[in-house]
Amino acid sequence: MNTSLKWLRDHVDFSDFSIEKLDELLTFAGIEVEGIRNIPDKLVVAKVLESVPHPDADKLSVCQVDDGSGTNRQIVCGAKNYQVGDLVPLALPGCQLEGEGGKPFEIKEGKLRGVPSLGMMCAASEIGLAKESDGLMILPEGLTPGTPMAELYPAVFELEITPNRPDCLSHLGVARELAALVGKPLLGVYDHTDSATPTSVADESIVSLQTEMCPFYTLRRIKGVKVAPSPAWLQEKLDSIGLRPINNVVDVTNYVLHEMGHPLHAFDAAKVTGPLRVREAAEGETFKALDGETYTLEPGDGVIADDQGILALAGVMGGEDSGVTESTTDILLESAYFCPTAVRRTSRRLNLHSDSSYRFERGADAYQAAGASDLAVKHILDLASGSAEETLHVAGELPAAPAAVALDNDYVRQVIGAPISDERISSILTSLGMKDSQKGWVLPTFRVDLPRAIDLVEEVARVIGLDEIPAETKARFAPASKSDASYDFCMQLGRQLAAIGFHENRTLKLISEAQLADNIAVNHRGMSPIRLKNPLNDEQDYLRPGILPGLLASAERNQRFGNRDLRFYEMGRVFTATPKGGEVENEHFALLMTGASRPRNWAAKEPSSLDIHDLLGVLDAICPGVALVPIESDAMIGACSIELGTGKKAAKLGMAGILPPARARELGLDGVVLVAEMNLKKLQTSIGQTRRFTPLPKFPASSRDTAFLVDSGLPVGRVSEFFAAQQEQLLESVELFDVFHDPSGEKLPADKKSLAYSLTYRHPDRTLESAEVETAHEKLLTALKQSLNVDFR
Amino acid sequence: MIEELDAIQSEALNAVATVTDDAGLEALRIGFLGKKGKLTAASAGMRDVPKEQKKNVGQKLNETRQAITAALETKGAELIAAKDAAQFEGIDPTLPGRTLPKGAQHPLTLVQDEAVQILRRMGFALAEGPEIETEWHCFDALNTPADHPARNESDTFYFENGKLLRTHTSSVQIRTMEKQAPPVRIIAPGSAFRRDEIDATHLSAFHQLEGLYVDTGVTLADLKGTLEFFFRELFGEDTEVRFRPHFFPFTEPSFEVDLKLHATGQAAKWIEIAGCGMVDPAVLQSVSESRKDDAFTADGISGFAFGMGIDRLAMIKYGVPDLRLLIENDVRFLGQFA
Known part of the structure; x- marks a missing residue:
């Protein structure tokens, strides 16, 4: 809202206030100063x-x-x-x-x-x-x-008035607030609540109220006006706050709106046929407004109508055909009160916003309606001559004035936490226009925002300001919550990943339908992604069911900008719906790796491209003991289920693999893209176990190496499974230390590969004899040959 | 005999002086001092030395052995020293190190963690709530009028079943109070969503940090002390903080918090950083109705709440000029926070 300093000065003497001081005064009154148009000197x-x-x-x-x-x-x-x-x-x-x-x-x-x-x-x-x-x-x-x-x-202040303060949506309103805060008298005030004009009850021949959205309506006829351009003083006032002057009658109604905050409307009486009716629109009724647009209305929209049809959209905008023009001689001046909810619904549905609807939506002061009419009539007669009817036609009843609010001063002190005297509280509330009474504080009719004691506490706190209130440090001991534990787990995991070269991503949780194809998160059978009812666009119409789609988009963008070597992780919430439509929110964790396997450096030859074993190495680092169980999947090449533990008790944490090259090309991604996605809560439960000490071995171990040939297609996991299944008590650990395959067939048959293992034997209570080790080792190798038909080298 | 020893010593010392490696030195030790060495052989001649000369010759023999041993040891030490020196000859510390992979946490995570760590020192525990919320938890319980603009489909993302994406983390206040009786002292970092087109200062999904303290006799003065301490911890002890009266449906009185920002090359200016206030009695009333008890409406129970944008904290803390940088995840940007 544009507020002119020159205009404010009609009501308060601010000659001793600099622009900066006024800025601060407004700011600490709770009126946000969004900008100041202040022309400098010279x-x-x-x-x-x-x-x-x-x-x-x-x-x-x-x-x-x-x-x-x-x-x-x-x-x-x-x-x-x-x-x-x-x-x-x-x-x-x-x-x-x-x-x-x-x-x-x-x-x-x-x-x-x-x-x-x-x-x-x-x-x-x-x-x-x-x-x-x-x-x-x-x-x-x-x-x-x-x-x-x-x-x-x-100087003009661009003010943002909070929705609870419709009384400040005018120059007089802002001036009244500021005058109270600095203790200056309010100048140039007319007694708006008590109109000097005699009233007469309007019967149905003049106006009838047929809807609850308008409880109070006044009308005054002015005959013989001469519509002409407004004088300089009025043009300048409107111009200063960015309003285009139109003619003396319309300008006066706009002036009164910005002076008092009460919207008015002037009809050309010659264009009104029969009595006025304030009613709800019929379904499908149309209306051509002042802005030249035609609107289709529905029941619930308040309108002012005559015998011919709709003249105005109540509290929102007048009609194109019934407004005041240069040829107008008689006018009907409307000053009414329309209910906020109805005006808001109509202006929002039609996306038709005006200075009038803005004020009625937030709550106008019905008690000002007659006064506003008076002020407008005075200026119209002054500027356009003519003669006004003796009485103001009034239909309906004024809404009940706000009830008095009882306030215990101890409550004020208790909420604020400072020793504020009874006198100070009284003086603050009085300065804001409230009157102390038996029933409590009687509110001015324009303060619709203070129905409760806590609202009066707010007024006291606002006027005193927080500068004067002490800063206390009351606190409590806080036991850690489950959320604390997950937070710490995530931060620790994040730091570990950052330390091994991963950059954390924060991608959008809203993704496109096309991106759903990239979801590899393991979701239970029948779970489906969730679509927004009112998305902004079709790039962001689904909540992500997994994190990977976002990471892939991020990788593509990075590659486009020349960033080739990417190691990304992201943690966060994912969303799915059950078949019955219930939403499930889970915390997930995803990895993406592409590019070189290690940073380029002068000391070593060009690094190789990442392969799946780099990803598996990372998984093993963050989740020691993790197993990767190959599974069938179209979504990935080399797809594995990430599991911890064995057999039926194994915790299925998520999936890992290689993005299929065809999909990578579709997405515009270059090179091998390794991906994994896990359920963070499951990961936390699986690896966040309490740590326990295991005694260190007291006796030396003994190692034996063995190398053997197997079919080149045999998964090494089969050998690992063989060793894991052995009951040999002395066998402590098995380490694969070499894999050799010669496709040329020169050193090995091309359809074979050589695996070399180091087996470590140990007895917990004594040093092993060489012979014992040999016996155990031979037994294992014999079993291995029988089981997998290997050829020892 | 004496002459013979002199000759051996002289021969040995000359040989030691010219030897250049460990093997040669070891050969000399064996050649002179070993079982079949020249000195060992010569010492066998002691048997033929007349008795009256034995003492002198014996002494001479010892001296010769000591002289040769000392020469061997000295030479040995010299050879080790020379080898040590050769090992590091020509190193170039100006040649860059072998590169290790470098990663980083996202700046939003970093600034959020800084804030969380400070608030934890102040006795706040973490809390969470769903991001897909009911209208009741997001608006009604927070005293938001039925026709408040924020509820509009033009401003808020809805689902077909009437639920919505929470527009603020304040819904976690309600979720927490439903489960936990006072004292409640929690913070809730999390995502919130508004139907805004993405630009330099708006994101459709953004990040907030919510705080709530409800207890016996919590005052506005406590709120002021809490937030002043927090912002001074986060931005430095000279940080200027001011509280501007404002309006929120769920707090009364309500304030916006501004920080004075001193950016290089610009005039210092106040920037909005948080909203806060005393929990509105209507909110506590809603919670009580949901809980079906008076834990939050009992005499003397009051509370404060605050909320701030984590994206904004990151922009200020790291001088990030455009919110979109925070969601683009460009490694050239992310790498700056390693």
Whole structure:
């Protein structure tokens, strides 16, 4: 909401307040100052008298301008959009302007390509009068050179009023609030709540109220008006807050809205046939509004109608055909109260927002309706002559005034936590227009936001400000929650991964339907992804059922920007629906690796590409003892189930594998892409077990190596399974230390591969005899030959 | 005999002086001092030395042995020293190290963890709640009017079954109070969603940190002390914090918290960093109705709540100018936080 300082000064003497001080005053009243249009000093109107090309620069001109001082001033200028004779804003040396990023800079006399320039001609954006502009600001004709720009464009505050304070949506409202806070008298106030005009009850021949959305409606007829442009004072007021002047009658209604916060509407009486009805629209009824658009209405939309049809959308906008024009002579002036909920529903559904709907939506003050009508009539008669009817026609009843609120001052002190005296509390509430009574604090009718004691506490706290309230440090001991344990687990896992070269990703949780294809997360049978009812676009219409789709998109983007070697991890929530439609939220953890197997370095030859064993190595590092059980899957090559433990008790943590090259190409990804996704909670339960000490061996171990040939297609896992199944008590550990395969067939038959193992034997209570080791070793090798038909080398 | 020993000694010392490796030195030791060595052989001649000369000759024999032994040891030490020196000759510490893989946690995680660690020192435990929420937990229980704009389908993501993606982490306040009676002292970092087009300052999915403390006699003064301490811990003890009156449906009184930001090359300015306030009695009333007890509406029970954007904390803390950098996951960006 634009609020003019000059206009505010009609109501409060702020002559001793700087712009900065007013900014602070508004801010700490709870009114956010989003911007201040404040024209600096030493910025004046100047007339361009001459403009010739700069001798040494094609893009510059040398201008002589009249700055009102009597002596011509030379300015070098780069703009092209002006002509000799134009009036432009001129920043004189010493003028403080705001540069890019709000950094202040001062205009100085200087030389541009060797030619002296004694100031700067400005664009509207350079002096805060526009967000963007192209070329110099050309001022209206007729201004006197030398006039300070600040006189033409007084300071305007762009205010954001919180939704609980509709009473501040006007100059008088803001002035009233500020006057109370600084203890200054409120000037130029008329007693709006108590209209001086006699009222008469409107019967159905004048207006009938047929909907609950309008409990109170007033109408006054003014005859014989002369519609004409508004005088300068009114045009200037509207112009200063960004409103376009239209004619004296419409301008007065706009003026009253921004002065008092009460929206009015003027109908051309000649275009109204029969009595007015305030009713709900019929299904499908159409209405052509002032903005030229035709709207299709439905029951629930409040309208003002006559015998012919709809004249206005109640509290939102007037009609194109019934408004005041240059040919209007008689007007009907409406000042009413429309219920917030109904106005909000209509303006939102039709996406039709106006200064009027904004105020009715938030809650206008019905008690001001008559006063607002009075003020408008006074100005219309003044500016457009004519004569008003003796009485104000009133239909309906004023809504009940806010009830008095009982307040225990100890409650105020208890919530705020500071010793505030009874006198101070009384003085604050009184200054805000409340009156103490037997039943409690009687509220002004415009304060619709204070129905409870806690709301009055808020007023006291707001006025005192937090600066004055002490800073206390009450606390409690906090036992760790389950969330604490998962948080710590995630952070520890994240740090471990970062230490081995992984970059954490945070990808979007909303993905496209196409991306669902990349989901490898193990979800229970029948679980489905969840679609939004109202997505922003079809790139983000599903909640991710797994993390991998996002990581793949991130990898593709990185490759596009030349980042080839990627090791990514991400942790976070994933979403699926049960067949019955219930949502399930799980915490997942995903890995993606592509590019070189290690960083490039001068000391070693070019690193090989990553292969699946790099991924398995990472999984083993973060989840020691993990097993990878090959499974059938179309989603991946070399797909494995990540499991911990064996047999039926094995915990299935997730899946790992290689993204199929065909899919990688579709996604625009280059090279081998290794992926894994796990359930984080299962991972935490599986590896987050309490640590236990195992005694160190007291007696030496004895190792025996063996190498043998197997069919090249035999998975090594079969050999591992063989050793794991052996009952040999002395066998402590088995380590595969070499795999050799010669496709040329020179050193080994091409269809065979050689595996070399080191077997370690140990007895817990004594040193083993060589013979015992030999016996155990031979027994194992014999069993191995029988079991897998290996050839020892 | 004496002359013979002199000759052996002289021969041995000359030989030691010219030897250049361990093997040669060992050969000399064996050649002179070994079982069949020259000195060992010469010492056998002691038998033929007349008795009156035995003492002198014996002494000479010892001296010769000591001289040769000492020469061998000295030479041995010299050879080791020379070898040690040769081992490190020509090393170039300016040649870069062998590269280890470098990774990093995401800046959002880093700044969130900093905040979480501070709040944990202040006695807050972590809490969580679902991101797919009911309208009751996200709006009704938080005293949001039925026709509040935030509930609009233009502002909030909905599902066909009427549930929604939570628009703030404040719903975790309700989830926690439903399960736990006072004292409640929790923080909840998490995602929230609003139907905003993504640009430099808006994300459709963003990250918030919620805080809630409900106990006997919690005051506005406690809220002020808590947040001032927190922001000074996070941004440095000189950090200026101010509380501006504001309006939220679920707190009364409500404030917005601003920090004074001193960015290099720019005028210092106040920037909004958090919202906070005393938990509105209507919220405690909703919780009580859901719990069917008066744990939160009993006399003297009050609380404060606060919430802030983690994305914004990261932007300020690390000088990130555009929110989109936080979701693009470009390794050239992520690598800056290693």
